[in-house]
Amino acid sequence: MTEALVPPEPQQLCQQLFRDLADAAASADHPLRLVTLSTIHDNSARARTVVLRQVNPDAGSVLIHTDARSGKIEQINRNPHGCLLAWDPARQMQLILSGSFSVHTADDVADALWQASPPASLRACLAPAAPGTVAAGPDCNLPESLRGRIPDASELQAGRSNFAAIRLQIESIEWLQLHRNGHLRLKLQLLSGRLVHAEWLMP
Ligand SMILES: Cc1cc2nc3c(=O)[nH]c(=O)nc-3n(C[C@H](O)[C@H](O)[C@H](O)COP(=O)(O)O)c2cc1C
Numbered sequence: 001m002t003e004a005l006v007p008p009e010p011q012q013l014c015q016q017l018f019r020d021l022a023d024a025a026a027s028a029d030h031p032l033r034l035v036t037l038s039t040i041h042d043n044s045a046r047a048r049t050v051v052l053r054q055v056n057p058d059a060g061s062v063l064i065h066t067d068a069r070s071g072k073i074e075q076i077n078r079n080p081h082g083c084l085l086a087w088d089p090a091r092q093m094q095l096i097l098s099g100s101f102s103v104h105t106a107d108d109v110a111d112a113l114w115q116a117s118p119p120a121s122l123r124a125c126l127a128p129a130a131p132g133t134v135a136a137g138p139d140c141n142l143p144e145s146l147r148g149r150i151p152d153a154s155e156l157q158a159g160r161s162n163f164a165a166i167r168l169q170i171e172s173i174e175w176l177q178l179h180r181n182g183h184l185r186l187k188l189q190l191l192s193g194r195l196v197h198a199e200w201l202m203p
Helices: 010-026 071-078 108-116 119-126 153-162
Strands: 034-041 044-051 054-056 061-067 081-088 093-104 163-177 184-191 194-201
Touching: 010 054, 010 081, 010 163, 010 184, 010 194, 034 071, 044 061, 044 071, 061 108, 061 119, 071 093, 071 163, 093 108, 108 163, 119 153, 153 163
Parallel strands: none
Antiparallel strands: 034 044, 034 081, 054 061, 061 163, 081 093, 093 163, 163 184, 184 194
């Protein structure tokens, strides 16, 4: 008979998860790098894939970036509550990071993330039309001169006003670890990056 999963100590797990998320933000092929950002839109939900860009374990926050004209910005401004969902298939681990989003366009948070971002990830800010605009036909929404090419730093400046950082202040992390002899599920509650409560949930 194989062993049951050994339950982690909550504080150690919390620290480990922030290390994992920080690694994910720093490496292109980490399984936790692509997360699902969920927002509330009137009485319905909206979810989309985004890239985890930066993680601040001390503050208990993460950053992604987006086009300031995209639908998620208005949704967050109307209702900041939401979550990021991540799944690591190799480790069979799901994370739900819930909390409050804030939008940063013309402040230090946005400036620092803009500076730290590679040009390839910023090219979309030069899109002529707002993401989600109805098009007359198939259209990649990039200026002709930038199709198949990454703009240099001076060309990118024109897109700075379309750039937004979205910060999630994490209020809870729900950890689900699958295991063939029985899954485990733990909810970690955080206040400003500090673990304040942990409770085991039935998986
Ligand atoms: C692999 C992948 C990575 C993506 N990364 C981002 C991202 O980092 N930021 C972003 O705004 N959109 C990203 N997108 C596009 C979004 O999923 C979404 O289509 C777009 O942001 C518009 O969303 P909205 O209209 O709901 O605001 C990504 C899509 C995929 C498939």
